[in-house]
Amino acid sequence: MNSSIEVLFIIIGWLLLVACGGFIAFWVAAWVVLRTGQKAAPVLGAGLAWRPSVGGAEQARGWPSVSVVVPAHNEEGMIAEALTSISASDYPGKLEIIVVADRCDDRTIEEAERCAQADPRIEVVEVRECPDGWSGKCHTCWQGSKQATGNLLLFTDADTLFAPELVRAAVGYLKMRKLDFLSILGSLRFVKAFEKIAQPVASVVLMRFYPIHKANRTEAAKRRPFANGQFMLFTKNAYETVGTHEQLKDAILEDLRFARRLSNHGFQLGLTTARHLYIVGMY
Secondary structure, eight states: OHHHHHHHHHHHHHHHHHHHHHHHHHHHHHHHHHHHHHHHSOBGGGGGGOOOSOOGGGGGGGSOOEEEEEEESSOTTTHHHHHHHHHTOOOSSOEEEEEEEESOOSSHHHHHHHHHHHOTTEEEEEEOOOOTTOOHHHHHHHHHHHHOOOSEEEEEOTTOEEOTTHHHHHHHHHHHTTOSEEEEEEEEOOOSTTHHHHHHHHHHHHHHHSOHHHHTOSSGGGOOOOOOTTEEEEEHHHHHHTTTGGGGTTOSSHHHHHHHHHHHTTOOEEEEEEEEEEEEOOO
8 A cells, every 4th residue: 555655656746847847848948939039039229210201391291190099097106107208209200199098086087187288299088988899998099099190000008108219219110111010019117026927927928929030020921910019009001901999899909919900901010129118017
């Protein structure tokens, strides 16, 4: 009897050892893929070299107008910081910032309106209900898009921080690469202790299945479309052609759905790293 128990424990021990070894091997491989992809990935800062073909007083007109849509649900602790960073953008063209407050029961609207008083480019839109069949974020973004007048639509989150040159770099990169859509990966910001573990793990898993170099392939058949919903920059034509957020109204991962639809419609997609130009949280 004792001998049987010893054999059983030995078998269990070996199984645990194999399982642990496989787990470690998976994460090591995933980390190598992530680091290799990041080093080989194009950097958003390259877009800062782009300039419109016109010069002098006409140069500002060569930059397309940009509408930044910021969906916000109970973001009173972050919205002012986010809007202040966007307002500080050095973008040479027309820039409008549309904050869509979705069923907020905190001070998000008050904080956003305070920012709007300091910057007339900021517009605050309040959404009081979400229709059946819609996910909250998709509905909020869609409402913001209906207010947008820009030639480019940029959807970003309320827990992000823009460097002053971020919008200029993103637009320049999109123009330089002749893209219809651009999404970026920024630096992670940790607010709570558990985020130091959860956020890097989530990032490694995503990049393991959606390597940057595969997302940037020009041939749609070989591309693995990917987008980060925290920063999605569309040409107006691309956004409207794929049906806007209305076509994805029930989506939870609307970023991946958008990437696939854009790719299927023949649009050119770009994914790049922004590093210090874009600070994000994923709580």
